[in-house]
Structure formats: structure tokens, C-alpha cells
Amino acid sequence: MIPQDLEAYLHAHIPQSRAMGVTVVAIESDSVELAAPLAPNINHRDTVFGGSASAVAILAAWSLLHVRLTALGQPSRLVIQRNTMEYLAPMAGDFTARSAIEPDQDWERFMRMLSRRGVARISVGAVLDCKGLLSGRLSGEFVAFGGDHH
Numbered sequence: 001m002i003p004q005d006l007e008a009y010l011h012a013h014i015p016q017s018r019a020m021g022v023t024v025v026a027i028e029s030d031s032v033e034l035a036a037p038l039a040p041n042i043n044h045r046d047t048v049f050g051g052s053a054s055a056v057a058i059l060a061a062w063s064l065l066h067v068r069l070t071a072l073g074q075p076s077r078l079v080i081q082r083n084t085m086e087y088l089a090p091m092a093g094d095f096t097a098r099s100a101i102e103p104d105q106d107w108e109r110f111m112r113m114l115s116r117r118g119v120a121r122i123s124v125g126a127v128l129d130c131k132g133l134l135s136g137r138l139s140g141e142f143v144a145f146g147g148d149h150h
Contacts, residue, residue: 001067003027009066010059017059020052024063025096032063033098038091048091053128057138058083060097061124065142068107074114076144081121083140091130099126102139114146 003024011018021040025033034056041052062078069076101107102123113120121143128136 001027001070006032006063006067010063014059016055020055022056022059027067029068030064031098031100032060032067033096034060034063035094035096037094045090046092048095048130050085050087053087053091053095053136054083054085054138056095057085057097057099057126057128057136058140060099060126061138061140062142064099064101064124065122065144069144072111074111074146076114076146078142078144081141081143083138086137087135088128088137089130089133089135091128091135093130095128095130095135097126097128097138099124101125110144114144118146120144120146 006027007024010022021037023035025035036056038048041048043049058080065078102125105123110120110122121141123139123141126138127134
């Protein structure tokens with residue numbers, strides 16, 4: 001999948017991503033990087049609204065799973081079950097979110113569970129960057145429903 005295809009998918013199926021100005025910067029085998037401008041995500045302190053920061057981080061994590069499962073011919077309905085978000089620094093400008101499967105997670109086990117049971121859980125993280133500064137960190141647990149559930 002190329003960045004333009006993922007971006008079009010997000011804007012069509014998750015309309016909030018368009019309203020937030022989310023763009024897809026890069027898709028790699030182990031990460032997806034999204035970007036968002038400050039203007040539609042601004043708060044009363046002229047920094048990024050925490051809800052927008054969290055939403056873009058969740059979108060980056062969700063997108064990584066979507067891209068990987070689609071590439072494997074396993075389109076699934078993906079939902080977030082729970083997450084934690086750390087806000088490490090105010091973001092006074094455009095920002096990015098780069099996702100990665102959490103290091104302690106077993107992708108092969110996740111895929112086996114999805115194939116056998118039609119449902120599987122996996123943790124995906126994302127880091128936020130603004131002007132070269134690590135500004136936030138998300139850890140999210142996602143559930144994939146395969147087969148007829150997508």
C-alpha cells in the first residue's frame with residue numbers, strides 16, 4: 001500500500017482524519033508515520049489539543065495494523081480496546097506520529113490467533129514528534145476481527 005492510498009482510505013472511512021488534516025508521510029514494514037498541522041488541532045494555549053494528539057497517535061497505530069493485515073490478504077475489522085497516552089511536551093506546531101508494534105508483542109502469535117479464532121489482540125505504540133522533540137507516547141491494545149467480521 002502506498003501513502004496516498006492509505007490517506008484516501010483514512011479520509012473516506014474515518015472522516016475525522018480529514019478534518020484534522022492528517023496526511024500519510026511514510027509506510028514501512030514495521031511503522032506508519034502520519035503528520036498533522038497545528039491549525040485544525042489547536043487549543044486555547046496555541047499548542048496541539050491533547051485529544052488531537054491522542055487521535056493522531058491512535059490513527060498511526062491503527063494504520064500500521066491495517067496496512068500489515070491488508071498486505072497479508074487478511075483484511076480485518078480493527079478496533080482499539082484501551083490505550084494510555086503520555087504527553088511529554090507541548091506541541092506548538094505541526095507534528096507527526098510514528099507507530100510500531102510494541103517490542104514484547106508476538107506478531108506470528110497474533111496472526112495464528114486471528115486465523116484460528118477469528119479474533120486476536122496486539123499492542124501497538126506510537127511516538128509523537130514536534131520540531132524534532134519527542135512530545136508524546138501512546139500505547140494501545142487493538143482487537144482484530146477477521147473472517148466475516150470485517
